[in-house]
Amino acid sequence: MIVFDLLCGEGHRFEGWFGSAGDFATQRDRSLLSCPTCGSPRISKVPSATRANLGASQPKPARRPDATPAKTPEMEGKDPFAIAQMLYSKMLDELLTKSEDVGREFPAEARKIFYKESPARAIRGQATSEEHDDLVDEGIPVARLPLPPTDKLN
Ligand SMILES: [Zn+2]
Numbered sequence: 674m675i676v677f678d679l680l681c682g683e684g685h686r687f688e689g690w691f692g693s694a695g696d697f698a699t700q701r702d703r704s705l706l707s708c709p710t711c712g713s714p715r716i717s718k719v720p721s722a723t724r725a726n727l728g729a730s731q732p733k734p735a736r737r738p739d740a741t742p743a744k745t746p747e748m749e750g751k752d753p754f755a756i757a758q759m760l761y762s763k764m765l766d767e768l769l770t771k772s773e774d775v776g777r778e779f780p781a782e783a784r785k786i787f788y789k790e791s792p793a794r795a796i797r798g799q800a801t802s803e804e805h806d807d808l809v810d811e812g813i814p815v816a817r818l819p820l821p822p823t824d825k826l827n
Contacts, residue, residue, distance in 0.1 A: 681708030682715030689716075765818065772797040780804040787813040 677697055679689045685708050691697045697718070700706050706716045751759070772795035775782045779798025785791035800808070800815070808815045 678719035679706070679716050680719050681711060681713040683708065683711050683713050685710040685713075686719065768795070768818075769797065771795060774798060780808060783808055783813055783815055784811070787811070 675691050675693060675697075677689045677691065678686065680686050687709055689697065689706065691700070697706075701716055704714045707714050708716065775796045775798040777799055779796065780800045782791060782796055782798070783800075786793055786796065797818075805815060805817065
């Protein structure tokens with residue numbers, strides 16, 4: 674006797690006992706096999722480490738839910754580009770909520786923090802291109818956010 678793990682087209686898994694591997698193929702081809710749960714005649718063997726290469730034309734087993742990699746529910750069904758966009762906006766949100774908004778004082782405040790005249794902290798605000806370039810020229814680490822000017826920043 675030989676035992677196969679079997680899978681029906683609906684994803685039900687069960688065991689089948691056969692006289693030989695050929696028995697399985699014969700019974701399946703004659704549609705003598707059916708799922709004990711739903712009666713589906715579309716039965717395939719579940720490949721395992723020791724049995725995977727025995728059959729020349731094994732049907733692909735149905736995709737099972739527990740075989741997919743772990744994802745957070747909000748990423749489910751989204752393409753990689755959408756996920757990247759989501760992570761990026763999360764990062765921006767975090768930056769915006771954790772930094773102190775100093776508005777138009779940004780260039781002056783960034784300079785004070787750099788020269789330790791103000792307590793070190795994360796700040797955000799507005800700077801013109803010239804002010805930004807001046808800060809960079811002085812070696813002060815500032816980053817431009819590719820955000821359109823919105824109320825959220827003001
Ligand atoms: Zn079934």
